[in-house]
Amino acid sequence: MTGDLLTASGIEAGYGKVQVLWGAGVAVNERESVVLLGPNGAGKTTFLKVLLGLMPAWRGAVRFAGDDITRMRTDHRVRRGLAYMSEIGVFTGLSIEENLRIGGQFVERATLRARTEELYGIFPALAERKSALAGALSGGQRKMLGIAKALAAGPRLLVMDEPSAGLSPLFVSQVIEVLGRFRESGLALLIAEQNVAFLDLADRVFTLEAGRVGFEGTVEALHADDALHRAYFGLEGS
Amino acid sequence: MRRTVGRRGTGDLLIALVVTAIMAALPFGYSNELLLFNFVTFLALSQGLNVLYGFTGYLPFGYVGFFGAGAYGFALTVMHLNWPPLAAMAAAGVAALILAAILTPLLRLSGAYFAIASLAAAQSVYEIVANPALEDVTKGPYGVSLSGVFAPMFSYQVGVAVLLFSLVVVVWLRNSRFGLALQAIREDTVSAAMAGVSVVRGRTIAWLLSALIAGLVGGVYAWHISVFYPDTAFNIQFSIFATVFVLFGGATTLIGPILGVVILYGVYNTIGITVPQYFQLIYGVLIVALVLFLPNGLVSLATRRGIRVP
Numbered sequence: 001m002t003g004d005l006l007t008a009s010g011i012e013a014g015y016g017k018v019q020v021l022w023g024a025g026v027a028v029n030e031r032e033s034v035v036l037l038g039p040n041g042a043g044k045t046t047f048l049k050v051l052l053g054l055m056p057a058w059r060g061a062v063r064f065a066g067d068d069i070t071r072m073r074t075d076h077r078v079r080r081g082l083a084y085m086s087e088i089g090v091f092t093g094l095s096i097e098e099n100l101r102i103g104g105q106f107v108e109r110a111t112l113r114a115r116t117e118e119l120y121g122i123f124p125a126l127a128e129r130k131s132a133l134a135g136a137l138s139g140g141q142r143k144m145l146g147i148a149k150a151l152a153a154g155p156r157l158l159v160m161d162e163p164s165a166g167l168s169p170l171f172v173s174q175v176i177e178v179l180g181r182f183r184e185s186g187l188a189l190l191i192a193e194q195n196v197a198f199l200d201l202a203d204r205v206f207t208l209e210a211g212r213v214g215f216e217g218t219v220e221a222l223h224a225d226d227a228l229h230r231a232y233f234g235l236e237g238s
Numbered sequence: 239m240r241r242t243v244g245r246r247g248t249g250d251l252l253i254a255l256v257v258t259a260i261m262a263a264l265p266f267g268y269s270n271e272l273l274l275f276n277f278v279t280f281l282a283l284s285q286g287l288n289v290l291y292g293f294t295g296y297l298p299f300g301y302v303g304f305f306g307a308g309a310y311g312f313a314l315t316v317m318h319l320n321w322p323p324l325a326a327m328a329a330a331g332v333a334a335l336i337l338a339a340i341l342t343p344l345l346r347l348s349g350a351y352f353a354i355a356s357l358a359a360a361q362s363v364y365e366i367v368a369n370p371a372l373e374d375v376t377k378g379p380y381g382v383s384l385s386g387v388f389a390p391m392f393s394y395q396v397g398v399a400v401l402l403f404s405l406v407v408v409v410w411l412r413n414s415r416f417g418l419a420l421q422a423i424r425e426d427t428v429s430a431a432m433a434g435v436s437v438v439r440g441r442t443i444a445w446l447l448s449a450l451i452a453g454l455v456g457g458v459y460a461w462h463i464s465v466f467y468p469d470t471a472f473n474i475q476f477s478i479f480a481t482v483f484v485l486f487g488g489a490t491t492l493i494g495p496i497l498g499v500v501i502l503y504g505v506y507n508t509i510g511i512t513v514p515q516y517f518q519l520i521y522g523v524l525i526v527a528l529v530l531f532l533p534n535g536l537v538s539l540a541t542r543r544g545i546r547v548p
Binding site: 052054073074075078079084086089090091092093094098101102103105106131132149153 | 415418419421422424425426428429430431432433434435436437544546
């Protein structure tokens with residue numbers, strides 16, 4: 001299991017004495033979109049935290065763009081092009097403009113300015129309220145701001161933890177549509193989700209079950225597996 | 239955007255210069271120079287606290303520890319090394335920086351734990367300085383006399399220079415990427431790290447800057463009053479006043495702590511003289527009312543309407 005952009009293999013991690021991940025791994029190639037599917041408690045968030053350096057890996061390795069980043073600090077990983085959008089996503093006490101400036105705070109000023117204008121073009125609702133506090137935005141708008149903030153530095157890979165959390169089906173569709181546009185522009189995506197609607201974005205799928213990778217393959221292969229199809233779609237296999 | 243930020247920065251700097259110029263000129267038209275010096279002290283001290291609390295969210299109840307370290311850094315170099323006052327001012331800043339560096343592990347704590355731990359640390363420094371066994375070094379509880387360098391007007395103007403430094407630091411933080419990164423840390427350290435912010439570096443720099451300002455204020459305070467005791471230099475009232483002034487006016491802004499000092503310390507001195515029997519009652523009611531109705535300080539009257547306050 002290797003990807004030319006991100007490879008995590010044999011990851012074991014947990015909280016205190018409680019082990020959550022048992023040899024989990026994932027691989028993402030440049031310009032590829034990968035969905036990490038799993039139910040609540042499967043270890044998705046823990047796995048993403050290890051990828052971002054927010055939790056130490058007990059065992060295993062994480063490589064990004066050819067370099068071993070297993071022991072690297074989170075901010076250094078982010079500066080290498082690994083962006084993360086958590087469920088919280090934004091700084092609620094700061095304005096939209098300030099959120100974007102923090103997202104791209106290590107980018108050269110002119111580049112950030114151009115990038116910000118580009119993002120305002122993609123998210124016109126944010127452009128209309130640049131000075132508004134992020135805490136005053138609706139859940140859907142916050143999600144859009146979270147995505148824009150994560151992309152302000154122009155990352156190579158965007159890692160997202162349950163982007164559908166707390167959103168109505170309409171907003172979920174909008175998030176998927178926006179992410180689809182970024183995927184077409186060449187951004188690699190790794191999305192941890194339990195909402196199967198995000199499979200529309202996926203080039204490949206990984207499933208995480210009790211801290212272990214259960215399935216790895218294409219969406220078509222997932223559909224072709226009756227047991228998995230039933231487990232994740234709640235429907236009878238065809 | 240850059241032009242907007244630049245214009246804001248210039249406006250903020252102008253306010254800092256005007257405040258400094260007013261405080262520098264006042265002694266020439268108002269005779270109560272000690273009162274003016276106390277205003278300068280609290281204006282600078284509250285901005286120093288603002289650097290830490292306003293931009294990173296750490297509220298150090300023991301902020302007076304840096305002030306006291308600065309006062310004794312100044313006094314010891316004058317007494318034992320015969321340093322001239324301006325050189326001793328540098329020693330005051332260095333003493334506070336050294337103390338801050340030693341106490342850096344406190345930043346691993348947060349909220350009330352940090353506040354109380356910083357208070358305990360300040361108390362520990364006080365106990366060391368006031369220890370009679372160290373009389374040969376610190377003069378212990380018997381206090382120090384720096385009458386040889388007593389220069390009220392010169393030390394006042396140096397105090398104004400320290401005030402300018404504290405104001406410029408806040409202007410810089412309000413208009414720089416670094417200041418914004420600190421605010422991200424204040425909001426959520428994990429999210430800040432995920433945005434590429436170096437959390438440890440950011441809050442350590444803010445901690446040291448805040449301590450440096452308190453140390454310089456403590457140094458110039460020691461110089462100005464010339465005779466003082468450990469109880470004076472480590473008086474918890476400095477922490478309480480600075481905290482109340484920042485909270486009253488509004489943290490993270492330049493103007494908030496200035497408003498806090500001018501209004502509250504002005505009221506403090508006015509009612510303390512005119513109606514001293516009601517002084518604590520009036521002061522207490524004022525603070526309780528603020529906490530109840532304006533928890534984010536006076537500036538929130540404007541910021542809640544979307545108006546940017548310098």
